[in-house]
Amino acid sequence: MRIDGLQYANWSEKIFRQMREGGVDAVHVTIAYHETFRETVLNFERWNRWFEQYPDLIMKGLWASDVDHARATDRTAIFFGFQNPSPIEDDIGLVEILRTLGARFMQLTYNNQSLLATGCYEDYDAGLTRMGRQVIREMNRVGLVVDMSHSGDRSTIESADHSERPIAITHANPHDWMPALRNKRDDVIRAVTQNGGMLGFSLYPHHLKDKSACTLDSFCEMIAHTAEKFGAEHLGIGSDLCQDQPDSVVEWMRVGRWTKEIDYGEGSAIAPGFPPQPDWFRDNRDFGNIENGLRAVGMNDTEIAGIMGGNWYRFFSENFGPQS
Amino acid sequence: MRIDGLQYANWSEKIFRQMREGGVDAVHVTIAYHETFRETVLNFERWNRWFEQYPDLIMKGLWASDVDHARATDRTAIFFGFQNPSPIEDDIGLVEILRTLGARFMQLTYNNQSLLATGCYEDYDAGLTRMGRQVIREMNRVGLVVDMSHSGDRSTIESADHSERPIAITHANPHDWMPALRNKRDDVIRAVTQNGGMLGFSLYPHHLKDKSACTLDSFCEMIAHTAEKFGAEHLGIGSDLCQDQPDSVVEWMRVGRWTKEIDYGEGSAIAPGFPPQPDWFRDNRDFGNIENGLRAVGMNDTEIAGIMGGNWYRFFSENFGPQS
Numbered sequence: 259m260r261i262d263g264l265q266y267a268n269w270s271e272k273i274f275r276q277m278r279e280g281g282v283d284a285v286h287v288t289i290a291y292h293e294t295f296r297e298t299v300l301n302f303e304r305w306n307r308w309f310e311q312y313p314d315l316i317m318k319g320l321w322a323s324d325v326d327h328a329r330a331t332d333r334t335a336i337f338f339g340f341q342n343p344s345p346i347e348d349d350i351g352l353v354e355i356l357r358t359l360g361a362r363f364m365q366l367t368y369n370n371q372s373l374l375a376t377g378c379y380e381d382y383d384a385g386l387t388r389m390g391r392q393v394i395r396e397m398n399r400v401g402l403v404v405d406m407s408h409s410g411d412r413s414t415i416e417s418a419d420h421s422e423r424p425i426a427i428t429h430a431n432p433h434d435w436m437p438a439l440r441n442k443r444d445d446v447i448r449a450v451t452q453n454g455g456m457l458g459f460s461l462y463p464h465h466l467k468d469k470s471a472c473t474l475d476s477f478c479e480m481i482a483h484t485a486e487k488f489g490a491e492h493l494g495i496g497s498d499l500c501q502d503q504p505d506s507v508v509e510w511m512r513v514g515r516w517t518k519e520i521d522y523g524e525g526s527a528i529a530p531g532f533p534p535q536p537d538w539f540r541d542n543r544d545f546g547n548i549e550n551g552l553r554a555v556g557m558n559d560t561e562i563a564g565i566m567g568g569n570w571y572r573f574f575s576e577n578f579g580p581q582s
Numbered sequence: 583m584r585i586d587g588l589q590y591a592n593w594s595e596k597i598f599r600q601m602r603e604g605g606v607d608a609v610h611v612t613i614a615y616h617e618t619f620r621e622t623v624l625n626f627e628r629w630n631r632w633f634e635q636y637p638d639l640i641m642k643g644l645w646a647s648d649v650d651h652a653r654a655t656d657r658t659a660i661f662f663g664f665q666n667p668s669p670i671e672d673d674i675g676l677v678e679i680l681r682t683l684g685a686r687f688m689q690l691t692y693n694n695q696s697l698l699a700t701g702c703y704e705d706y707d708a709g710l711t712r713m714g715r716q717v718i719r720e721m722n723r724v725g726l727v728v729d730m731s732h733s734g735d736r737s738t739i740e741s742a743d744h745s746e747r748p749i750a751i752t753h754a755n756p757h758d759w760m761p762a763l764r765n766k767r768d769d770v771i772r773a774v775t776q777n778g779g780m781l782g783f784s785l786y787p788h789h790l791k792d793k794s795a796c797t798l799d800s801f802c803e804m805i806a807h808t809a810e811k812f813g814a815e816h817l818g819i820g821s822d823l824c825q826d827q828p829d830s831v832v833e834w835m836r837v838g839r840w841t842k843e844i845d846y847g848e849g850s851a852i853a854p855g856f857p858p859q860p861d862w863f864r865d866n867r868d869f870g871n872i873e874n875g876l877r878a879v880g881m882n883d884t885e886i887a888g889i890m891g892g893n894w895y896r897f898f899s900e901n902f903g904p905q906s
Contacts, residue, residue, distance in 0.1 A: 296620065303675030351627030358683055 259283050259567035260545050261325065261574075263458030263496030264339070264407075264429040266511075268503045269308065273542065274315040277334040280542040283567060284325045284574075286363055286428060286496075290340040292514030295352055298345035302359050305336065320360060322575035337574070339363030339428070341408060341511075343374050343393070350389070350396055357402045362578055363428060364397065365405045366390060366417060369523070370516060375406075375413035378439055383410030391420055398422045399581050403573075406450070407496075408440065415449040423577055424454035429496030431460050435480045436467040438524060444487070451492035456573050457484070458496020463533040464524035465498070474538040478551035481565065490561040494570045495548065501541055505531050583607050583891035584869050585649065585898075587782030587820030588663070588731070588753040590835075592827045593632065597866065598639040601658040604866040607891060608649045608898075610687055610752060610820075614664040616838030619676055622669035626683050629660065644684060646899035661898070663687030663752070665732060665835075667698050667717070674713070677720045686902055687752060688721065689729045690714060690741060693847070694840060699730075699737035702763055707734030715744055722746045723905050727897075730774070731820075732764065739773040747901055748778035753820030755784050759804045760791040762848060768811070775816035780897050781808070782820020787857040788848035789822070798862040802875035805889065814885040818894045819872065825865055829855050 260281050266288040267273050277285065289301040309318055317328055319335030328335035338360045345361075346352040356364075366386075367377035374390035376383040386394070394417060397404055404425040406414040418425050427450055433441040440460075447457055459481060466472035467480070485493060500508075508531060512523040522530055538547045545566065552562045584605050590612040591597050601609065613625040633642055641652055643659030652659035662684045669685075670676040680688075690710075691701035698714035700707040710718070718741060721728055728749040730738040742749050751774055757765040764784075771781055783805060790796035791804070809817055824832075832855060836847040846854055862871045869890065876886045 295623075299619075299679055300675070302679060303673070306675065306678050349627070351624070351630065354630050355623055355626060355683065359679065360682070 259325070259329065259563070259571060261494065261567035261570040262286065262499070262542075262545075263426070263456070263494050263570055264288065264460075265497060265499045265501075266341075266503070267499060267501040268507065270502065271312060271315070273501055274312055274334065276542040278315060278332065280545045282334050282542050282545060283329045284319055284335040284337060284570070286337045286339050288341050289338050290345045291342055291368060291511050292344050292516070295345050295347050295349075295356075298340070298356070299359070302338070305338070309336075318360060320362075321578055322571055325571055325574065337362045339365075339403075339405065341365045341405075342368035343372050346393070348373060348389075350393055353393060353396045353402060354400045357400045361402055362574075363403045363405045363426065365408055366393075367406075367409045367413065369408050369512075375417065376410040378408055378410050380410060383412040385412045385416045386420060390417075394421050401578050401580050403577050411443060411446050414442075414446050418449040418453050418455060421453070423581065424456070424573065425450055426456045426458070426573070428456070428458045429460040429462070429498040430457065431465045432480065432484055435483075436465060438465050440524060441465055447484075447488055451488040454492075454576075456492055456494055456569060457488070458494045458570075459484075460496055460498045461535065461539050462498040462500070463535065466536065470534045470536055472536050474536070474547060474551040475555065477536075478548070478555040478557075481552060482555045482557055485557065485561060485565075490557070491564055491569055491572075493565050494573075495545070495566065497539070499535075499541060500532055503532065508532060583649070583653065583887070583895060585818065585891035585894040586610065586823070586866075586869075587750070587780070587818050587894055588612065588784075589821060589823045589825075590665075590827070591823060591825040592831065594826065595636060595639070597825055598636055598658065600866040602639060602656065604869045606658050606866050606869060607653045608643055608659040608661060608894070610661045610663050612665050613662050614669045615666055615692060615835050616668050616840070619669050619671050619673075619680075622664065622680070623683070626662070629662070633660075642684060644686075645902055646895055649895055649898065661686045663689075663727075663729065665689045665729075666692035667696050670717070672697060672713075674717055674720055677717060677726060678724045681724045681726045685726055686898075687727045687729045687750065689732055690717075691733045691737065693732050699741065700734040702732055702734050704734060707736040709736045709740045710744060714741075718745050725901065725903050725905065727901050735767060735770050738766075738770050742773040742777050742779060745777070747905065748780070748897065749774055750780045750782070750897070752780070752782045753784040753786070753789075753822040754781065755789045756804065756808055759807075760789060762789050764848065765789055771808070771812055775812040778816075778900075780816055780818055780893060781812070782818045782894075784820055784822045785859065785863050786822035786824070787859065790860065794858045794860055796860050798860070798871060798875040799879065801860075802872070802879040802881075805876060806879045806881055809881065809885060809889075814881070815888055815893055815896075817889050818897075819869070819890065821863070823859075823865065824856055827856065832856060
């Protein structure tokens with residue numbers, strides 16, 4: 259079973275076919291960065307069209323059992339998430355509405371301060387806001403997973419502790435392997451995993467040691483090391499693949515409507531676009547390389563099966579239903 | 583089994599308890615008259631709060647099986663509908679979105695011309711519009727029932743014929759019994775029922791012979807007569823109960839934002855509010871009176887069970903799922 263904990267591609271039949279070629283049974287896809295509620299609904303509508311148009315390749319994913327159904331029918335189950343809480347605007351009632359429409363993950367911040375928490379690019383992280391605490395409780399109640407991939411350390415640790423259900427960092431790597439602003443320090447990973455949460459390893463070059471030149475061996479050694487520290491059962495892949503996106507979309511992700519100036523995120527003025535993927539992970543067809551790489555660094559079959567999909571599957575099965 | 587095909591009350595714990603007292607297993611409730619998409623979502627949100635607040639009295643209804651579940655747990659299943667297509671605005675993609683949120687009925691018009699069809703108060707009914715034909719196909723596809731209670735005759739007949747699935751007139755009576763503008767002529771009822779559709783009998787006094795003074799016997803004789811003409815299996819109740827609503831809501835229903843002048847609908851300047859209910863049907867507690875009345879006019883147990891709920895149940899089970 260192969261499950262990818264995060265992608266944001268410029269979706270097309272080509273990519274849907276590559277997912278089948280790579281044996282990707284399920285993927286959590288981002289459908290909002292800075293979108294309002296109504297704009298997010300337009301993105302749900304676009305996916306509804308794709309489900310209607312490509313019924314042999316993809317299906318809507320709502321529950322862990324949909325991963326089984328997708329596998330049995332040779333398709334990829336698409337699970338929805340937001341990288342920012344902008345879709346709920348200032349209305350806590352939209353948490354349940356969006357979860358009913360199919361949302362299964364929501365980041366509390368995307369780099370910047372939000373109404374809920376502090377993003378990882380702010381100078382000072384003041385932790386969860388009043389609304390943030392209320393929204394986490396509501397997300398817990400309905401079964402919408404808190405994702406802190408783009409949040410500050412304090413906000414992430416407070417969320418892991420405040421949440422009554424496990425939370426996730428769907429796409430990031432350990433900071434001590436590659437000290438990128440978006441990668442996570444040990445105490446952050448510990449706060450998330452010790453409460454049953456998940457860390458998905460990113461393949462976005464800015465998150466990789468030596469970036470695009472990162473070796474498969476280095477990536478897999480890092481995973482094995484993280485497994486020793488925090489337990490292999492809390493780990494998965496969250497590739498952060500942003501395939502075929504034009505630069506205008508990269509700009510939307512980084513800038514939205516919050517500034518009139520250009521913000522380069524993890525890029526820079528001289529390299530504003532997406533860096534090239536490492537040659538051993540070009541796109542969805544290359545998940546097998548990671549599986550082989552994990553074997554080569556000495557991980558066992560159970561650990562590998564968990565990291566490639568089994569752990570996300572268990573996490574989906576425990577966290578997408580209403581709170582019991 | 584008792585199912586009411588339409589209500590629009592000023593909902594409260596009192597009314598939820600009256601529904602239990604009257605043995606109402608399910609009710610189709612109106613949650614939009616002139617609301618935009620976002621305003622309609624606020625109404626879904628309000629119901630989500632009520633479901634959270636009164637879990638022992640009500641539950642969200644999505645499928646016919648929810649009626650069984652409500653009966654088994656002594657609750658009322660609430661099914662949602664709109665009396666106007668305003669919630670989809672000009673966006674056919676919102677049909678599936680709203681159906682996913684729980685909508686199960688949508689009128690194509692509310693008295694006036696809409697983007698889809700002509701309302702029953704317009705001078706001339708030009709029939710289905712270009713968008714109207716597309717939206718019916720989409721409603722058919724996803725499982726959202728076309729309701730023509732407030733539409734013109736031609737629009738209704740064209741809808742019954744264009745729709746690939748049965749449609750409904752959830753709340754109206756035969757025009758030859760009570761010649762109200764909203765009551766339906768035989769050729770309209772025939773177009774709907776001969777395609778498997780349903781007619782729900784209204785208890786709104788303006789739709790009753792002698793209005794508030796209508797007798798139970800006259801109402802039940804009318805039902806028996808309609809059953810002989812069109813078949814008892816196509817008939818149900820759609821009480822149109824608008825309990826405890828303040829006059830401001832009556833005004834919203836009639837006027838929305840489409841005019842600056844007052845429109846009295848079926849009322850008049852000297853009687854602008856809701857007329858009193860007949861004494862044998864004050865509210866949800868009185869469904870038993872109708873059942874007794876149908877027996878008194880000689881209908882048999884099978885026919886009565888169908889009209890009181892069994893026919894709506896069958897209609898729900900056949901029309902709320904995606905098109906096969």
